[in-house]
Amino acid sequence: MNSSPYPQKPLLLTGATGFIGRYLYQEAKAAGWPICAALRQNHALDIQKQIVVGNLTPQTNWSQAIKGIDYVIHLAARVHVMKDKASNPLKEFREINVYGTLNLARQAAQHGVKRFIYLSSIKVNGEKTTPGRPFTADDTSAPQDPYGISKAEAEIQLRQLAAETGLEVVIIRPPLVYGPGVKANFLSMMRWLDKGFPLPLGAIHNRRSLVALPNLVDLIITCLTHPAAANQTFLVSDNEDLSTTDLLRRMSNALGKPAWLLPIPVQWLEFTASLLGKKAVAQRLCSSLQLDIHKTQTLLNWTPPISVDEALQYTARHFRQV
Known part of the structure; x- marks a missing residue:
């Protein structure tokens, strides 16, 4: 009899070669999760199962990567940079962070994926707080830059898809993440x-507020199967x-x-x-x-x-x- 507390179907992880993804992969693997990493190209990392899907776009075909999957952790994104040289940054962010994400989530729902965990950003809430008024998960979104706007729009689209299809969506908004390899x-x-x-x-x-890499990853893994996490938005920090x-x-x-x-x-x-x-x-x-x-x-x-x-x-x- 299998005594593992985790399902035998593997979880799909995007962004497995990034700062957060590498640590998450190792921690989830150590916890007993079978993992399939969706990559842009073949990678030499010690990954037990990897499928090359190419770039994250609104046209990416995820069928091979999603087959037999119950859980998706979506970390891959066009990330915030200080000096963005794109002629239309918001368009570029939307192409990947909104439409690319929605394409993955829609295909996940069509293939019977149970839960979709989306790593968003505290930039959805805004850029700064006033004394005595910290951001909460239920605040009205107030993003100030193209990256934050794209993350906020992706959240809206994911919630709508969840309502239409029954896909459980969990959204996590971290502040600055630090840890080994920062x-x-x-x-x-x-x-x-x-x-x-x-x-x-x-x-x-x-x-x-900051969040250490081990703390963020612990929360992500917690949200995979916790029944109360379904269709919720969470903020995360070190709580100091x-x-x-x-x-x-x-x-x-x-x-x-x-x-x-x-x-x-x-x-x-x-x-x-x-x-x-x-x-x-x-x-x-x-x-x-x-x-x-x-x-x-x-x-x-x-x-x-x-x-x-x-x-x-x-x-x-x-x-x-x-």
């Missing part, structure tokens, strides 16, 4: 701290909001290096950043973005499995190894 600004900050550069970020008293200054100090501690943080007033930082054409960067460093994950915790009886400091130590160890 890139972009988070990696840059780690490099600056590791080299002992003085940073003018010692007097920022904002509050920002940090100021930029506090994050840098704790990151330095994880790296085993002193933090040289100069207490420059926020107004000066924002003024200087505007002169240098870096207003958006200053906004992310200085503004608040808090998430209320009470719904996630209550409905799913879920708690982030690791703390911020544990996650930073884990991230720092990987940083040291590469």
Whole structure:
């Protein structure tokens, strides 16, 4: 008799070669899930079953990848970039994140897939919060950039498809995700701290929610079979909001290096950043973005499995190894 708590039909994972996908693949595999990874091209990763479907487009044929599948985790997307060189970014984001996603979900419903987990973004809610008013999963969407708009539109289309077909849709909106292999600004900050550069970020008293990669992946796996997750939208975080200054100090501690943080007033930082054409960067460093994950915790009886400091130590160890 099979004693595994998981179904024998494999789950389909898109974006398996990305930052989140690689970790998710390993954790789901370790938990006993049989996994089929849908890839753009053949990949040398240690993936037990992979099917090449090509690019994520509104015309992609998913029939071979979806055959015999009960669960889909959809991570693949056109991701947010700071300096998008596309002539019409919103059109490009919609082509992949909205129409490409809907094409996959529609074919999944036609093939009898039970549940579709969609990794969205907190950018659907907006770019920043005011003191005492964190974002919630049930807020009215207020995306401010093409990426956020495309994610919000995809959510709307998925909910409509769920209502029409019975496909169970679960939407998860993470904030900034960090962990082993993190890139972009988070990696840059780690490099600056590791080299002992003085940073003018010692007097920022904002509050920002982040989510460690292991915590996000744990929630995604929880949502695969939890009965209360069906057709719900969840926010996720480490459940400890940090100021930029506090994050840098704790990151330095994880790296085993002193933090040289100069207490420059926020107004000066924002003024200087505007002169240098870096207003958006200053906004992310200085503004608040808090998430209320009470719904996630209550409905799913879920708690982030690791703390911020544990996650930073884990991230720092990987940083040291590469």
